[in-house]
Structure formats: C-alpha cells, structure tokens
Amino acid sequence: xxxxxxxxxxxxxxxxxxxxxxxxxxxxxxxxxxxxxxxxxxxxxxxxxxxxxxxxxxxxxxxxxxxxxxxxxxxxxxxxxxxxxxxxxxxxxxxxxxxxxxxxxxxxxxxxxxxxxxxxxxxxxxxxx
Numbered sequence: 001x002x003x004x005x006x007x008x009x010x011x012x013x014x015x016x017x018x019x020x021x022x023x024x025x026x027x028x029x030x031x032x033x034x035x036x037x038x039x040x041x042x043x044x045x046x047x048x049x050x051x052x053x054x055x056x057x058x059x060x061x062x063x064x065x066x067x068x069x070x071x072x073x074x075x076x077x078x079x080x081x082x083x084x085x086x087x088x089x090x091x092x093x094x095x096x097x098x099x100x101x102x103x104x105x106x107x108x109x110x111x112x113x114x115x116x117x118x119x120x121x122x123x124x125x126x127x128x129x
Contacts, residue, residue, distance in 0.1 A: 004116075021123050021125060036121055039089075044056075
C-alpha cells in the first residue's frame with residue numbers, strides 16, 4: 001500500500017484502505033498485519049477523533065522533547081526515530097466476515113513523524129474464504 005504524507009507529523013486513517021485489501025484478498029476469517037518498513041513512521045490502533053489525534057502528538061512531544069540527540073549529527077531527525085520507537089511499526093488485527101474486526105471506535109492510523117514523504121505499508125492477510 002502506498003501512502004503519501006503531506007506534513008512533517010501526521011496521523012492518517014488507513015482503515016478503509018486496509019478493509020479494501022482484505023476484500024481484495026477474498027478472506028472471510030483470518031488475520032491482517034500492517035507493517036511499516038520506515039524507521040520514522042508508526043502504525044497504531046486508536047480512535048480517529050481530531051482532539052485525540054492532537055493529544056497523541058502532544059504526548060509524543062512530552063515523551064520525546066526537543067533536544068540535542070546523538071543521531072542528529074547524521075540527518076537531524078533523531079526525534080522522529082525515537083517517537084517511532086515509542087509507538088511501534090506494526091499492528092495485527094483479526095479479520096471476521098471479510099473485514100477488520102475492530103472495536104466500535106477503533107481505526108488504524110499510519111503515523112508520519114518525518115514527512116512529507118512517499119511511504120509504503122506492507123500488508124499481509126492470511127485466512128480462509
């Protein structure tokens with residue numbers, strides 16, 4: 001799956017796109033995994049509510065504040081790498097009745113921490129029809 005980000009830090013709801021991947025795979029019951037091969041991105045499951053998304057960004061700023069980090073001597077994006085470590089680079093979700101079995105308010109969010117960029121997300125779906 002290709003994702004084009006438009007901001008330095010951004011949370012993008014990819015739930016519909018992942019459900020399309022599940023539908024295309026023809027899987028009724030199984031598992032879907034979404035993995036980001038980028039070290040300055042993350043994939044999380046949470047509510048796609050604008051206020052909460054802002055709160056997540058504030059939390060990341062508290063956990064990994066502006067500062068001088070050793071990696072910055074290479075390409076000045078150590079903070080993005082550290083924020084990605086906190087969030088993680090993959091999620092695994094059950095598939096039921098041909099779609100992701102997410103909770104009522106859950107969405108899958110791709111988190112850009114060093115954009116804007118062209119990104120890819122690897123998606124693997126296994127199961128039975």
